[in-house]
Amino acid sequence: MDKFISVKPLDSQLKPGQKILKSVDYQQLLDYEGVLSKLSLREKQRQIDATELLEKSRREGEEKGMEQVNQHLAEELQNFTLRMHQSLTQVESSLVDVVIESVKKVIHDFDDETLIRNTVRSGLELVRGGNKLTVRVHPHMLVAVQEQLSDFKEGSGHIEVLPDAALRVDECIL
The missing domain is CATH 3.30.1370 (Ribosomal Protein S8; Chain: A, domain 1)
Known part of the structure; x- marks a missing residue:
């Protein structure tokens, strides 16, 4: 038995401003929307990756900066200690001279x-x-x-x- 085909006039189903799409074109339109959503997800992932990379770079920079500051402070502390030791050596020498002179004056009495x-x-x-x-x-x-x-x-x-x-x-x- 043959298939029954019903033909309806297209005028009665379309409204003004509507268009008729072929099934191939419609399928391609759906594919474009899928591609667009994939691109949107990919862009969001790139933004997340860029944010994480930026945060990681900031932390590494901060750590390197802290290491440099700590090294600089250690050098300054060492220089200060050296200067203090030299000053104490000079003061000690001067103090010994003063004490010797004082003792000599007292002993002569x-x-x-x-x-x-x-x-x-x-x-x-x-x-x-x-x-x-x-x-x-x-x-x-x-x-x-x-x-x-x-x-x-x-x-x-x-x-x-x-x-x-x-x-x-x-x-x-x-």
């Missing part, structure tokens, strides 16, 4: 006997807990030191004062 007595007294304070102590002095100072040490002999162990001609008048050995 003492006579030899007073200087030896004070030196022996300071030395005895350092070794006060010992059992036996030998003090060697110049023969001219022997009597003065023995008199000075009589107070210490009572409170401590045995103290022996010996003459030593090899020593200068203002020297003593404990």
